[in-house]
Amino acid sequence: MIVAILGASGFVGGHLAAALAARGDEVRALSLHDPDAAAARADGCDVVVNLAGASIAQKWSDEVKREILESRTVLPQRFLDALAKQTRIPRAYVSASATGYYGYSADATFTESDGPGSDFLADVCARWEATARNAHDLGMRVACVRSGIALARDGGALAKILPPFKMGAGGIIGNGKQWFSWIHIDDVVGIYLLAIDGAEGALNATAPNPVTNADFTKALGEAIHRPTFLPVPTFALRAMLGEGADALLNGQRVIPKRTQELGYAFAYPTIESALANVLA
Numbered sequence: 001m002i003v004a005i006l007g008a009s010g011f012v013g014g015h016l017a018a019a020l021a022a023r024g025d026e027v028r029a030l031s032l033h034d035p036d037a038a039a040a041r042a043d044g045c046d047v048v049v050n051l052a053g054a055s056i057a058q059k060w061s062d063e064v065k066r067e068i069l070e071s072r073t074v075l076p077q078r079f080l081d082a083l084a085k086q087t088r089i090p091r092a093y094v095s096a097s098a099t100g101y102y103g104y105s106a107d108a109t110f111t112e113s114d115g116p117g118s119d120f121l122a123d124v125c126a127r128w129e130a131t132a133r134n135a136h137d138l139g140m141r142v143a144c145v146r147s148g149i150a151l152a153r154d155g156g157a158l159a160k161i162l163p164p165f166k167m168g169a170g171g172i173i174g175n176g177k178q179w180f181s182w183i184h185i186d187d188v189v190g191i192y193l194l195a196i197d198g199a200e201g202a203l204n205a206t207a208p209n210p211v212t213n214a215d216f217t218k219a220l221g222e223a224i225h226r227p228t229f230l231p232v233p234t235f236a237l238r239a240m241l242g243e244g245a246d247a248l249l250n251g252q253r254v255i256p257k258r259t260q261e262l263g264y265a266f267a268y269p270t271i272e273s274a275l276a277n278v279l280a
Contacts, residue, residue: 003196004028004042004090006079007051011155012096012147012188016049019189020196032075039082047092047196048083048140050076050132056121057160060243065120072128080131084138092141094195095132099148099181099206101125104250106177111257112146112202121247129202143195148181148206148254150188151278158278165220171230176214178251181206184268184277191256194264204256211271213251223275 003020007013008029017027028045030038032052042048054071058064076095083089102110103117116126129144136142150156164170183206191205211219221228256264268274 001047001196002026002028002045004030004038004045004048005051006030006032006038006049006076007053007096010051011152012150012185012192013051014155015152015185015189016051016192019193032071032079035075035078036082039079039086042083042090043086044088045090047094048090048135049094049096049192049196050079051096052076053096053128056247065243069124069127072124073131076128076131077134080134080138089138090140092143092196092200093132093135093138094143094145094192095129097125097129097132097144097146097202099146099204099252099254100247101129101146102252102254104178104246105252106179106250109253109255110204111255112204113258119246120243141198141200143200143203145188145191145195145203145205146254147188148183148204148210150183150185151274152185153278156185161220162224165226165228166224168226169230170217170221170226170228171232172214172217172228173232174213174249176212176217176231178213178249179210179253180213180216180251181210181254182216182271182274183207184266184274186277187266187268190267191259191264194259194262199262201258203259203262204254205259206254206256207266207271207274208256208260208269209271210253210255216271219271219275223272223279 100121103122
Protein backbone atom coordinates (compact mmCIF):
# COMPACT_ATOMS: atom_id res chain seq x y z
CA MET A 1 0.00 0.00 0.00
CA ILE A 2 1.15 3.54 -0.76
CA VAL A 3 0.18 6.04 1.94
CA ALA A 4 0.62 9.79 1.48
CA ILE A 5 0.98 11.68 4.77
CA LEU A 6 0.38 15.41 4.97
CA GLY A 7 2.35 16.48 8.04
CA ALA A 8 4.63 13.44 8.13
CA SER A 9 7.39 15.44 9.85
CA GLY A 10 5.25 16.13 12.91
CA PHE A 11 4.96 14.23 16.19
CA VAL A 12 2.18 11.81 15.20
CA GLY A 13 3.27 11.78 11.57
CA GLY A 14 6.74 10.53 12.42
CA HIS A 15 5.39 7.67 14.53
CA LEU A 16 2.80 6.72 11.91
CA ALA A 17 5.30 6.80 9.05
CA ALA A 18 7.62 4.50 11.01
CA ALA A 19 4.79 2.04 11.72
CA LEU A 20 3.71 1.98 8.09
CA ALA A 21 7.27 1.40 6.88
CA ALA A 22 7.74 -1.36 9.46
CA ARG A 23 4.82 -3.32 8.03
CA GLY A 24 6.02 -2.86 4.46
CA ASP A 25 3.95 0.07 3.20
CA GLU A 26 5.42 2.88 1.13
CA VAL A 27 5.13 6.35 2.68
CA ARG A 28 5.10 9.59 0.74
CA ALA A 29 5.71 12.63 2.95
CA LEU A 30 3.76 15.62 1.68
CA SER A 31 3.27 19.22 2.78
CA LEU A 32 0.18 21.42 2.67
CA HIS A 33 2.36 24.50 2.17
CA ASP A 34 1.87 23.77 -1.55
CA PRO A 35 -1.47 21.99 -1.97
CA ASP A 36 -1.08 21.62 -5.74
CA ALA A 37 2.33 19.96 -5.47
CA ALA A 38 1.05 17.72 -2.67
CA ALA A 39 -1.91 16.60 -4.78
CA ALA A 40 0.36 15.79 -7.71
CA ARG A 41 2.52 13.59 -5.47
CA ALA A 42 -0.57 11.90 -4.02
CA ASP A 43 -1.60 10.78 -7.50
CA GLY A 44 -1.56 6.97 -7.52
CA CYS A 45 -1.44 6.57 -3.73
CA ASP A 46 -3.92 4.29 -1.99
CA VAL A 47 -4.65 6.47 1.05
CA VAL A 48 -4.06 10.09 2.07
CA VAL A 49 -3.63 10.88 5.78
CA ASN A 50 -3.89 14.56 6.69
CA LEU A 51 -2.14 15.38 9.97
CA ALA A 52 -1.26 18.97 9.06
CA GLY A 53 -2.41 21.99 11.05
CA ALA A 54 -1.08 25.01 12.92
CA SER A 55 -0.25 24.36 16.58
CA ILE A 56 -2.86 25.33 19.17
CA ALA A 57 -0.18 25.37 21.90
CA GLN A 58 0.56 29.08 21.56
CA LYS A 59 -0.95 32.33 22.74
CA TRP A 60 -4.09 32.93 20.76
CA SER A 61 -4.64 36.19 18.94
CA ASP A 62 -7.11 36.86 16.14
CA GLU A 63 -4.32 36.12 13.65
CA VAL A 64 -3.34 32.86 15.36
CA LYS A 65 -6.96 31.73 15.51
CA ARG A 66 -7.33 32.48 11.80
CA GLU A 67 -4.21 30.42 11.06
CA ILE A 68 -5.45 27.52 13.23
CA LEU A 69 -8.75 27.43 11.33
CA GLU A 70 -7.46 28.00 7.79
CA SER A 71 -4.69 25.40 8.11
CA ARG A 72 -7.42 22.82 8.81
CA THR A 73 -10.01 23.98 6.29
CA VAL A 74 -8.80 26.26 3.50
CA LEU A 75 -5.53 24.44 2.76
CA PRO A 76 -7.02 20.91 2.88
CA GLN A 77 -9.83 22.03 0.56
CA ARG A 78 -7.27 23.41 -1.89
CA PHE A 79 -5.54 20.04 -1.72
CA LEU A 80 -8.79 18.17 -2.43
CA ASP A 81 -9.62 20.53 -5.31
CA ALA A 82 -6.20 19.84 -6.82
CA LEU A 83 -6.52 16.12 -6.14
CA ALA A 84 -9.75 16.04 -8.17
CA LYS A 85 -7.68 16.92 -11.25
CA GLN A 86 -5.36 13.92 -10.86
CA THR A 87 -5.79 10.76 -12.90
CA ARG A 88 -5.45 8.17 -10.10
CA ILE A 89 -7.30 9.48 -7.04
CA PRO A 90 -6.57 7.62 -3.76
CA ARG A 91 -9.28 5.36 -2.37
CA ALA A 92 -9.40 6.88 1.12
CA TYR A 93 -8.84 10.12 3.01
CA VAL A 94 -8.06 9.95 6.74
CA SER A 95 -8.13 13.28 8.55
CA ALA A 96 -6.90 14.21 11.98
CA SER A 97 -9.37 15.85 14.33
CA ALA A 98 -9.43 16.27 18.10
CA THR A 99 -11.53 15.71 21.19
CA GLY A 100 -11.98 19.47 21.25
CA TYR A 101 -14.82 18.67 18.83
CA TYR A 102 -17.09 17.94 21.81
CA GLY A 103 -16.52 21.21 23.67
CA TYR A 104 -15.86 21.41 27.40
CA SER A 105 -17.83 19.73 30.17
CA ALA A 106 -17.17 18.87 33.81
CA ASP A 107 -19.66 16.02 33.99
CA ALA A 108 -20.71 14.82 30.51
CA THR A 109 -19.29 11.73 28.82
CA PHE A 110 -18.81 11.93 25.06
CA THR A 111 -18.69 9.21 22.41
CA GLU A 112 -18.45 9.39 18.63
CA SER A 113 -22.23 9.78 18.32
CA ASP A 114 -22.28 13.12 20.17
CA GLY A 115 -22.41 16.40 18.31
CA PRO A 116 -19.95 19.30 18.45
CA GLY A 117 -19.65 21.89 21.19
CA SER A 118 -19.98 25.65 20.74
CA ASP A 119 -16.54 27.08 21.60
CA PHE A 120 -13.77 28.03 19.17
CA LEU A 121 -11.95 24.67 19.14
CA ALA A 122 -15.21 22.76 18.73
CA ASP A 123 -16.07 24.94 15.74
CA VAL A 124 -12.61 24.39 14.26
CA CYS A 125 -12.93 20.62 14.63
CA ALA A 126 -16.42 20.57 13.14
CA ARG A 127 -15.25 22.57 10.11
CA TRP A 128 -12.10 20.45 9.88
CA GLU A 129 -14.19 17.29 9.62
CA ALA A 130 -16.69 18.86 7.23
CA THR A 131 -13.80 19.72 4.91
CA ALA A 132 -12.53 16.15 5.15
CA ARG A 133 -15.95 14.78 4.22
CA ASN A 134 -15.74 16.70 0.95
CA ALA A 135 -13.42 13.91 -0.16
CA HIS A 136 -16.59 11.82 -0.55
CA ASP A 137 -17.24 13.88 -3.67
CA LEU A 138 -14.09 12.35 -5.17
CA GLY A 139 -15.30 8.84 -4.38
CA MET A 140 -12.99 8.47 -1.39
CA ARG A 141 -13.74 6.67 1.86
CA VAL A 142 -13.38 9.19 4.73
CA ALA A 143 -12.38 8.71 8.37
CA CYS A 144 -11.80 11.38 11.03
CA VAL A 145 -9.63 10.51 14.04
CA ARG A 146 -10.51 12.60 17.10
CA SER A 147 -7.34 12.39 19.15
CA GLY A 148 -6.95 13.10 22.83
CA ILE A 149 -3.69 14.06 24.54
CA ALA A 150 -1.04 11.70 23.17
CA LEU A 151 1.62 10.49 25.60
CA ALA A 152 5.19 9.87 24.45
CA ARG A 153 8.68 10.87 25.50
CA ASP A 154 9.70 12.39 22.19
CA GLY A 155 6.86 14.85 21.67
CA GLY A 156 3.42 16.05 22.64
CA ALA A 157 2.31 17.33 26.01
CA LEU A 158 4.28 14.86 28.15
CA ALA A 159 7.61 15.83 26.63
CA LYS A 160 6.92 19.45 27.63
CA ILE A 161 5.79 18.83 31.20
CA LEU A 162 8.21 16.03 32.13
CA PRO A 163 11.27 18.27 32.81
CA PRO A 164 9.57 20.39 35.52
CA PHE A 165 7.98 17.29 37.04
CA LYS A 166 11.40 15.65 37.27
CA MET A 167 12.65 18.71 39.15
CA GLY A 168 9.80 18.39 41.64
CA ALA A 169 8.06 21.45 40.22
CA GLY A 170 5.06 19.64 38.77
CA GLY A 171 1.49 19.95 39.93
CA ILE A 172 -2.13 20.14 38.95
CA ILE A 173 -3.39 22.65 36.39
CA GLY A 174 -6.06 24.96 37.75
CA ASN A 175 -8.28 23.05 40.18
CA GLY A 176 -7.27 19.66 38.75
CA LYS A 177 -10.88 18.53 38.39
CA GLN A 178 -10.99 18.87 34.60
CA TRP A 179 -11.05 15.67 32.57
CA PHE A 180 -7.89 14.53 30.83
CA SER A 181 -8.69 12.28 27.85
CA TRP A 182 -5.26 10.82 27.16
CA ILE A 183 -3.87 8.09 24.88
CA HIS A 184 -0.50 6.35 24.41
CA ILE A 185 1.17 7.27 21.11
CA ASP A 186 1.24 3.59 20.08
CA ASP A 187 -2.56 3.46 20.35
CA VAL A 188 -2.88 6.69 18.36
CA VAL A 189 -0.89 5.01 15.60
CA GLY A 190 -2.93 1.82 15.94
CA ILE A 191 -6.19 3.71 15.44
CA TYR A 192 -4.81 5.52 12.40
CA LEU A 193 -3.85 2.13 10.96
CA LEU A 194 -7.41 0.95 11.62
CA ALA A 195 -8.67 3.93 9.61
CA ILE A 196 -6.11 3.47 6.85
CA ASP A 197 -7.04 -0.18 6.50
CA GLY A 198 -10.77 0.33 6.12
CA ALA A 199 -12.61 2.05 8.99
CA GLU A 200 -14.61 5.15 8.15
CA GLY A 201 -16.49 7.88 9.96
CA ALA A 202 -15.53 9.31 13.35
CA LEU A 203 -13.10 7.42 15.59
CA ASN A 204 -12.17 8.60 19.07
CA ALA A 205 -8.44 8.13 19.66
CA THR A 206 -8.57 8.23 23.46
CA ALA A 207 -7.87 5.52 26.01
CA PRO A 208 -10.98 3.85 27.45
CA ASN A 209 -10.13 5.10 30.95
CA PRO A 210 -9.85 8.91 31.03
CA VAL A 211 -8.71 10.53 34.27
CA THR A 212 -8.91 13.94 35.86
CA ASN A 213 -5.93 16.25 35.68
CA ALA A 214 -5.36 15.65 39.41
CA ASP A 215 -5.31 11.87 38.90
CA PHE A 216 -2.90 12.20 35.97
CA THR A 217 -0.64 14.47 38.02
CA LYS A 218 -0.61 11.97 40.89
CA ALA A 219 0.11 9.03 38.55
CA LEU A 220 2.96 10.88 36.82
CA GLY A 221 4.51 11.94 40.14
CA GLU A 222 4.39 8.37 41.42
CA ALA A 223 5.84 7.01 38.16
CA ILE A 224 8.91 9.26 38.39
CA HIS A 225 9.05 9.32 42.21
CA ARG A 226 8.72 13.09 42.51
CA PRO A 227 6.41 15.31 44.58
CA THR A 228 3.59 17.18 42.83
CA PHE A 229 2.83 19.95 45.27
CA LEU A 230 3.14 23.01 43.03
CA PRO A 231 -0.08 23.72 41.12
CA VAL A 232 0.04 25.76 37.94
CA PRO A 233 -1.99 28.91 38.69
CA THR A 234 -4.73 29.91 36.31
CA PHE A 235 -3.41 33.45 35.89
CA ALA A 236 -0.04 32.12 34.69
CA LEU A 237 -1.66 30.00 31.99
CA ARG A 238 -3.83 32.92 30.92
CA ALA A 239 -0.74 35.11 30.63
CA MET A 240 1.06 32.52 28.49
CA LEU A 241 -1.77 31.25 26.29
CA GLY A 242 -4.60 33.74 26.53
CA GLU A 243 -7.87 32.17 25.39
CA GLY A 244 -5.90 29.05 24.46
CA ALA A 245 -5.57 28.26 28.18
CA ASP A 246 -9.19 27.07 28.11
CA ALA A 247 -8.05 23.81 26.52
CA LEU A 248 -5.95 23.07 29.64
CA LEU A 249 -8.20 24.54 32.32
CA ASN A 250 -11.28 22.76 31.01
CA GLY A 251 -11.66 19.32 29.53
CA GLN A 252 -13.96 16.60 28.34
CA ARG A 253 -14.44 12.95 29.26
CA VAL A 254 -14.22 11.11 25.94
CA ILE A 255 -14.76 7.37 25.48
CA PRO A 256 -13.68 5.44 22.33
CA LYS A 257 -16.99 3.56 22.03
CA ARG A 258 -17.11 3.18 18.25
CA THR A 259 -13.37 2.62 17.99
CA GLN A 260 -13.69 -0.39 20.29
CA GLU A 261 -16.84 -1.62 18.56
CA LEU A 262 -14.81 -1.75 15.34
CA GLY A 263 -12.44 -4.16 17.06
CA TYR A 264 -9.57 -1.98 18.22
CA ALA A 265 -7.87 -3.42 21.33
CA PHE A 266 -5.87 -0.87 23.32
CA ALA A 267 -2.28 -1.76 24.13
CA TYR A 268 -2.31 0.70 27.06
CA PRO A 269 -5.84 1.05 28.50
CA THR A 270 -4.82 2.59 31.85
CA ILE A 271 -2.76 5.65 32.69
CA GLU A 272 -0.47 3.54 34.89
CA SER A 273 0.36 1.11 32.08
CA ALA A 274 0.90 3.94 29.61
CA LEU A 275 3.24 5.90 31.87
CA ALA A 276 5.16 2.76 32.85
CA ASN A 277 5.88 2.10 29.19
CA VAL A 278 6.63 5.68 28.16
CA LEU A 279 8.93 6.28 31.12
CA ALA A 280 10.68 2.89 31.07
